[in-house]
Amino acid sequence: MIKKFLKRIRPSEDGGLFHNSRGDVRALSTYCNELADKVNELVDEVNKLKAQDKG
Known part of the structure; x- marks a missing residue:
């Protein structure tokens, strides 16, 4: 069974896109x-x- 990918990327909390x-x-x-x-x-x-399926 293939496991679902659960990790998510969240935007930073400050006004800019990148803080670090x-x-x-x-x-x-x-x-x-x-x-x-x-x-x-x-x-x-x-x-x-x-x-x-082929074999």
Whole structure:
């Protein structure tokens, strides 16, 4: 079973978009990498299902 991705990115509380640019970039980079891993997991599952369907 593929688990749902539950992490969310929230906008900063202050008036600007970024309050801690380095920390925000680090958090976004980590999040993007986790999303890429999840997409790859889904692609693997879809490919398995397609292979089962053909065979």
